[in-house]
Amino acid sequence: MPILEMVGITKTFPGVKALQDVTMSVEAGEVHAICGENGAGKSTLMKILSGVYPHGSYDGEIRLDGEPCHFRSIRDSEHRGVVIIHQELALSPYLSIAENIFLGNERASRGIVNWPQTNRRAAELLARVGLREAPDTKILDIGVGKQQLVEIAKALSKEVRLLILDEPTAALNDADSAHLLDLIRQLKSQGITSIIISHKLNEIAAIADTTTVIRDGRTVATFDMHGAEPVTEERIIRAMVGRDLAHRFPEHTPKIGDEVLRIEDWTVHHPIDRGRVVVDGANLRVHSGEIVGLAGLMGAGRTELAMSVFGHSYGTGISGRLHLHGTEIRARSVDEAIGHGIAYATEDRKRYGLNLIEDIKRNITAAKLAAVSRLGIVSAGAEVHRAEKLRKEMRVKADSVAVLTGKLSGGNQQKVVLSKWLFTEPEVLILDEPTRGIDVGAKYEIYEIINALADAGKAVVVISSELPELLGICDRIYAMSQGRVTGEVGRAEATQEGLMRYMTMDKSGVSR
């Protein structure tokens, strides 16, 4: 009998259908894997299941033990034994392990915490998850792998029956990952059902009893991992990416010229966890008039590579060389990078791209105010003139450049971001997820703009999590995995399956 059934789940965000008629069921006592590309809808589905998106904000039905559930909050779902552990751990770093385990669920009578009981119960739970740390150790003194175990101990403290793990091994090293997978098996033997979201196909093969594949907000396949027909990674990959590509991209014949940017042996370390290598000896070339794609799954290091190249705006311990038109350049600050004609349009336009409380013109000119000012004084006329010209060229739908960017739709905001970087007159444009969160029509317009930029002789790098998009617009595609560039394919020979193989390759060069 299934412990969980989700029937006909549909979830709509303004302008986007995130989930469409998703149906899946999880048997009691199994490990159920969910996989799919970035943005396929996995996390949305789990947020619905755990009550983050309350009942009523979606269509469809959730049944636990055959009984319909109407979760209004995480508390409701936890009350029924459904606990989710998010990819970004939700622990308080300055509190102890024991305090974190019982946070919001304190061992107390009449508001007074019972410390002996708290620590004793915590010690029991830590023993169950195999973590040898004192309950009064602070979270910030233990590593990410152990923090993950604390999260699981916390879930166990809530009498968990269905444990949901979102990318649990994404930030873990191999030993910690192996320990975590062992623990999940052990919990299974104790009757706890797990749902595990993962990109790592080797892990799925090792641990899952059933695998559900989600693509574009729909369930496309369910595999019984112990069935008669063997489930190969090939089959899972095909289910993850299979989709038709007809007419979603404008026709474009590239006019590729000389090399503009060459990145050599580029290595970047994590800004806080300085020992962790985030980009590992990457080599890339981009030519004028060329659109180069950068494919990779979450955590592959694409954004980190781009931002570190853009004036060291991400990371520490950055080494490697940048060549512009064959000459080595120094770009250690954003200012210098812009001066050399490098532009980076961020993947998160609201957080890093725009000042939403300012108008269009001031956003457009922000990265190169010097172009419309003399002796430190901005010429209002020149600014309006230049911004208005770009607004018309990019077809930003707004009455004038005096409209606040916060009032624009996602597609128009993205056009303002592109205008902002075109205003700096770059030679190299790095576009990070240029079509994220915008509707199909606006996407087509963005693709046309990207083509026009290439035709104007710019070197364009497009980072995207949507493989069809990369295949549809790029002349050449690099694939990254775990900080390394694992493959390079030309437009003619690129396929989604081939790229996905490079994107899931581990350090030793073996497809996971």
Add this chain to the structure above:
Amino acid sequence: MSTLEATKQEPAPAETSSLRGYLGQNLWQYGMLTILIAIVVTFQILTDGRLLYPDNVAALVQQNAYVLILAIGMVMVIVAQHIDLSVGSIVAFIGGYCALMITEWHWPWPVAVAASVAIGVVVGCWQGFWIAYVGIPAFIVTLGGMLLFRGLAVLAVSQTVPVQDKGFGAIAAKSLPNALGFLGNLDGMTLLVGAIAIGGLVFTQVRSRRELIRYDLRLEPSAAFIGKLVVFAALTAYITYLLAESTDGTPNVLIIVGALVVLYTYIMGNTVFGRHIYAMGGNLAAAKLSGVKTKRVTFLIFVNMGVLAGIAAVVTTSRAGAGVAGAGTNYELDAIAAAFIGGTAVTGGIGKITGAVIGALIMGVLNMGLSILGADAAWQQAIKGLVLIAAVAFDIVSKRLANSSQ
């Protein structure tokens, strides 16, 4: 207030060219101006017309010059998402040395004024260094500065240092000389200053509007533009008339404050530096990724605050006629309150110099009106506190309504 709420319930139309849309978007600034005028009218009635006695208007400017000067710098600090708690102590510290320079060391007063501003630069560098380059929150650095400079002020002027110098005393206590004689009973010099102010207002407004029209950018409907010009010109003319009727004419500090307001409005609106402050306050991460040198801008904001504190110290010392260790107490709070009442956003990124001027005047008029009515100083303080909370509450609630209507 009811008209404000009525406009709020309608989602503001995207274009700025319709009169209603324009008023909706500029509600705050004109809203606070309307409230200022309402307060003036109320007290004018309650005090049987004594509030706007010509000499009272001149005194209003002289009493509040320090808030106006400090609030200019405070708006810039708060727009950049910082705060400065130390300016009151800095005023006492610099003011004390200014008095020493003139009385004990017998420096000519212009040299002492220049040296005071220079000390302001040094103090600003000190605080800016810790905030911008070491990364200590401004709240902590300036809280430390508040204690530090108050202590140094007490050490410098353990006993009050009187300043007898006539030239120095004239800065805050005297008015422009009556060089042009009288027109009836009106001071000619004041009329000239008023005429220049109105002329300058009309000229700059018309010019910037022309420029915008040339680029096909209608920022406000012509009805609103002409109405605004007429109202502001009439207000300026009325104030000019009152000052011209007063015993001494235009106070010198009005010229100082006026020049600073014009200069800093220009800096915030038209210079790269001003732009960078708004960019940082609106979205720090985006500003960094646009190549804004955020540390340097932060440093300069605090250097600038030091300069303005130096000027405020000169004005305060001149008005008091002495260097006193206890000078400037709570000045930082007055300046912060003026900025917030004037519409500076608590979260940074939004704020205007003219708004802070209105905020400072609202508090000044409340003070003066209540004291003419003979209200207890304790009541004056309590009422100022309520006005501050009401202003910021209005800011937050109106933003929430604006967001939910989208």
